[in-house]
Amino acid sequence: MEESPSPKNFGTWSRGMEQNYIVHDLSAILERWKISKHAIFASSKPLFDIMETPLVPSIHSYCSRSNNTLHNSYKTPEKDRGSAHSTRRTIPSGFTDNGLKNIVNETSIVTSFSKLSTEEPNDTIVPSLSGEAMTASSQLLLVCRQSAPITLAEAFSTYCKPESIVKLGEGTFGEAFRAGSTVCKVVPFDGTSLVNGETQKKSEEVLEEVLLCLTLNNLRSDRGDNVKENSCDGFIEAKDFWVCQGPYDPSLISAWEDWDAERGSENDHPNDFSSEQCYIVFVQGDGGRDLEKFALLDYNEARSLLVQVTASLAVAESACEFEHRDLHWGNILLDRDEMPNKNQTMTFTIQGKRMCTRTFGLNISIIDFTLSRINTGDAVLFLDLSADPALFEGPKQDKQAETYRKMKRITKDYWEGSFPKTNVVWLVYLVDIVLQKRYSTFTSKDDRELRAFKKRLASYDSARDCLADSFFSDLLSDEDTQPSSLLLL
Numbered sequence: 001m002e003e004s005p006s007p008k009n010f011g012t013w014s015r016g017m018e019q020n021y022i023v024h025d026l027s028a029i030l031e032r033w034k035i036s037k038h039a040i041f042a043s044s045k046p047l048f049d050i051m052e053t054p055l056v057p058s059i060h061s062y063c064s065r066s067n068n069t070l071h072n073s074y075k076t077p078e079k080d081r082g083s084a085h086s087t088r089r090t091i092p093s094g095f096t097d098n099g100l101k102n103i104v105n106e107t108s109i110v111t112s113f114s115k116l117s118t119e120e121p122n123d124t125i126v127p128s129l130s131g132e133a134m135t136a137s138s139q140l141l142l143v144c145r146q147s148a149p150i151t152l153a154e155a156f157s158t159y160c161k162p163e164s165i166v167k168l169g170e171g172t173f174g175e176a177f178r179a180g181s182t183v184c185k186v187v188p189f190d191g192t193s194l195v196n197g198e199t200q201k202k203s204e205e206v207l208e209e210v211l212l213c214l215t216l217n218n219l220r221s222d223r224g225d226n227v228k229e230n231s232c233d234g235f236i237e238a239k240d241f242w243v244c245q246g247p248y249d250p251s252l253i254s255a256w257e258d259w260d261a262e263r264g265s266e267n268d269h270p271n272d273f274s275s276e277q278c279y280i281v282f283v284q285g286d287g288g289r290d291l292e293k294f295a296l297l298d299y300n301e302a303r304s305l306l307v308q309v310t311a312s313l314a315v316a317e318s319a320c321e322f323e324h325r326d327l328h329w330g331n332i333l334l335d336r337d338e339m340p341n342k343n344q345t346m347t348f349t350i351q352g353k354r355m356c357t358r359t360f361g362l363n364i365s366i367i368d369f370t371l372s373r374i375n376t377g378d379a380v381l382f383l384d385l386s387a388d389p390a391l392f393e394g395p396k397q398d399k400q401a402e403t404y405r406k407m408k409r410i411t412k413d414y415w416e417g418s419f420p421k422t423n424v425v426w427l428v429y430l431v432d433i434v435l436q437k438r439y440s441t442f443t444s445k446d447d448r449e450l451r452a453f454k455k456r457l458a459s460y461d462s463a464r465d466c467l468a469d470s471f472f473s474d475l476l477s478d479e480d481t482q483p484s485s486l487l488l489l
């Protein structure tokens with residue numbers, strides 16, 4: 001069944017017959033986006049210059065708004081208020097066919113699209129597949145299946161009544177709200193005002209983050225009926241996206257103020273947005289609480305966390321050269337089954353091998369792909385962190401700051417390259433966090449095992465290597481329940 005036309009009435013997507021999620025034609029979306037990107041620069045510059053051309057402003061630095069570094073530590077560090085380093089997400093690929101296209105959902109329906117009415121005068125206008133003019137914001141609307149932005153209230157009304165909206169968390173860029181059974185992350189973009197001390201993201205950058213989310217969504221085991229070479233459910237489910245415009249809705253302001261009164265927000269009050277302000281709303285599954293706020297019950301839950309994060313990264317590495325690059329403890333969500341028991345499992349497929357891991361009733365979801373690198377098969381999406389030196393200037397001994405510096409040494413500032421070892425350094429960080437939390441139920445033997453595991457991690461080059469470590473061997477099995485260590489080596 002194709003989706004009914006209103007209000008999201010453009011092609012390139014469909015709703016599956018027996019599924020309650022939206023199927024995007026990622027292949028067509030990527031193709032259109034690639035052509036647009038190409039057209040912006042190709043007339044005047046060779047490919048090398050396209051790769052080198054700054055597109056979007058920088059987003060991070062370590063000069064934070066608060067002196068309370070402990071409180072801030074779970075956020076991605078920010079840049080100076082008002083400064084605008086130049087960095088960009090870019091697309092050196094799309095000119096290669098490296099066999100990664102199998103992650104793109106080929107069951108989607110492609111239909112034609114027409115020129116949208118909301119082009120901003122300042123947008124670069126580029127030819128689309130159909131020869132019509134398309135801007136990044138038009139493409140964004142197209143991906144969101146909208147003909148024009150709607151208000152935040154209209155977007156949220158799809159999921160719940162306004163009075164039931166609750167703020168769940170905040171980041172440098174976004175405010176996350178619970179709306180019915182979904183979580184809606186609201187991120188302002190394209191405006192000229194600073195938000196939380198940051199230059200707002202540009203529509204190009206938002207579009208690329210959406211593409212990245214869609215690519216990861218295609219790894220989900222519930223998408224499509226064909227057996228996948230690589231699949232897992234460890235990345236937060238992207239249920240939908242909305243382009244919104246206007247001031248912040250009173251229901252969101254009220255939820256924001258409740259949170260602020262209870263916990264003290266680090267972010268700017270959302271009162272000041274103008275009627276021109278645009279937002280992207282990422283509609284996601286509810287992943288639970290982030291690791292910073294979540295208390296693991298015992299060593300089994302700690303192992304469950306580590307194996308699920310490692311397996312998810314390993315699958316995404318295999319599928320699309322994915323590197324998260326910002327896996328601090330605010331970006332891992334956890335949720336405990338109501339009746340946890342030691343027999344609960346999670347399945348995933350890596351390079352065609354279907355595997356299973358014990359979870360002890362804990363479910364993890366990885367979020368926030370702003371700094372991530374991915375090869376969609378059509379394009380490499382990444383953020384050039386070399387233009388953001390302050391990201392690497394965090395306090396000495398701070399595990400998160402040290403991890404950014406480790407990544408810099410690994411990549412030698414060549415951020416477009418594939419360096420799966422960046423996933424390994426975030427796993428090392430994660431073991432450190434688990435050790436640091438000093439859960440009272442951990443025995444000294446548990447501590448020793450974790451420390452030994454951490455030492456061995458240093459020698460691995462990818463999350464996939466890590467998954468083969470003996471630390472996980474009694475958690476993992478394949479469908480024939482053979483010892484996992486034999487399967488992965």
Ligand SMILES: Nc1ncnc2c1ncn2[C@@H]1O[C@H](COP(=O)(O)OP(=O)(O)OP(=O)(O)O)[C@@H](O)[C@H]1O
Pocket residue numbers: 074075076077168169170171172173174175176183185236284285286287288289290330331333367368370
């Ligand atoms: N799908 C979700 N389910 C539950 N909570 C969520 C979800 N998405 C976000 N949150 C909450 O909101 C917080 C901020 O979200 P997120 O990290 O995506 O924002 P951000 O602006 O990109 O952050 P950062 O400062 O790391 O760049 C998370 O730490 C988490 O507490």
